[in-house]
Amino acid sequence: MKAVLSKSVGGPDTLVLEEVADPALKPGEVLVAVKACGVNYPDVIIIEDKYQFKPERPFSPGGEVAGVVEAVGEGASRIKVGDRVIGQAGWGGMAEKIALPEIRCIPMPDGMSFEEGAAFVMTYGTSHYALKQRADIKAGETLLVLGAAGGVGLAAVELAKAAGARVIAACSSQEKVDLCLKHGADAGVVYPHGPFDKEGRKALADLFKGACGKEGANVIYDAVGGDYAEAALRAIAWEGRFLVIGFPAGIPSIPLNLTLLKGCQIVGVFWGAFTAKDPKENAENIEELMALYAAGKIKPYVSATYPMAQAGQAIADLAERRAQGKVVVTMG
Numbered sequence: 001m002k003a004v005l006s007k008s009v010g011g012p013d014t015l016v017l018e019e020v021a022d023p024a025l026k027p028g029e030v031l032v033a034v035k036a037c038g039v040n041y042p043d044v045i046i047i048e049d050k051y052q053f054k055p056e057r058p059f060s061p062g063g064e065v066a067g068v069v070e071a072v073g074e075g076a077s078r079i080k081v082g083d084r085v086i087g088q089a090g091w092g093g094m095a096e097k098i099a100l101p102e103i104r105c106i107p108m109p110d111g112m113s114f115e116e117g118a119a120f121v122m123t124y125g126t127s128h129y130a131l132k133q134r135a136d137i138k139a140g141e142t143l144l145v146l147g148a149a150g151g152v153g154l155a156a157v158e159l160a161k162a163a164g165a166r167v168i169a170a171c172s173s174q175e176k177v178d179l180c181l182k183h184g185a186d187a188g189v190v191y192p193h194g195p196f197d198k199e200g201r202k203a204l205a206d207l208f209k210g211a212c213g214k215e216g217a218n219v220i221y222d223a224v225g226g227d228y229a230e231a232a233l234r235a236i237a238w239e240g241r242f243l244v245i246g247f248p249a250g251i252p253s254i255p256l257n258l259t260l261l262k263g264c265q266i267v268g269v270f271w272g273a274f275t276a277k278d279p280k281e282n283a284e285n286i287e288e289l290m291a292l293y294a295a296g297k298i299k300p301y302v303s304a305t306y307p308m309a310q311a312g313q314a315i316a317d318l319a320e321r322r323a324q325g326k327v328v329v330t331m332g
Ligand SMILES: NC(=O)c1ccc[n+]([C@@H]2O[C@H](COP(=O)([O-])OP(=O)(O)OC[C@H]3O[C@@H](n4cnc5c(N)ncnc54)[C@H](OP(=O)(O)O)[C@@H]3O)[C@@H](O)[C@H]2O)c1
Pocket: 039, 040, 041, 042, 122, 126, 147, 148, 149, 150, 151, 152, 153, 170, 171, 172, 173, 176, 223, 224, 244, 245, 246, 247, 248, 249, 269, 270, 271, 272, 318, 319, 320, 321, 323, 325
């Protein structure tokens, strides 16, 4: 089979497409013929050895796949040959085949395309867990989303709207804000690219305060980090919840006096750990997401698909802030 491989530490240009042996199936695993692989920000940093997981090389990036089950290992009983599934891989998805533990696969609904299937679970799973379990967002509350046109950001916009919140989408261009408005955001704000000096940080905080209004945002979904984080926190409402999602713009340091002054909480969100520690609650979340999909309330926006030979380009789109919604690599 063909696989996109990281053989040395580096950026997307270090990836190579090579012929490798099919994966061997262990007990409890299923072999999935991959049709599409979603690209997520962790793919940008896993090949640079900057992610929390550092797989042994050579490895394929690609944390989530959609495909058809080709073989079933000893002891796997829930999934059959021929089933269309979404698989959570962590890495290894940018390959024509992947062996996955059966428990990491869920059936794909009829009518969902492979591209949508590969762009579904990580983004909506993260944002649903963040907004539901970590923020306990309520109808009528105001949510400010940073990086709102990105993968997890756009999922947060749609899910918060479905929950009855008022959503303000913050992005680095009007084109990205317009995409969020199409996906249900009530308002948008364009922030500048960094780096920021002291005055720039103050102007950024004023921008967020202006966008959120006098009362501030009850919940802030920060998928960006860097200088954007503190500036946004300054626009939080009394007793607000600030969700720490990711750091494409860098890991911020926050003056803790702000939490006292705002009576607010800074809440860490680690969806992968949640799925491992509480698989039952995660399964309930996924069921809720599938129901929202069936009702037409959420729908992955796949803005671009790339063949395997251009997988590096797909990852570069995320690294260079060009991607909108989801980018997917397709096989075959
Ligand atoms: N906590 C969790 O459990 C969890 C789960 C999944 C993903 N994540 C994290 O969430 C973050 C977003 O992931 P994603 O897959 O949604 O990525 P994505 O689609 O690339 O979205 C990230 C957004 O960040 C913004 N950004 C700001 N500065 C950037 C920079 N220097 N480089 C690239 N983007 C920058 C971009 O929007 P603008 O141009 O509009 O600023 C971009 O749309 C990542 O840090 C990822 O690791 C966390």
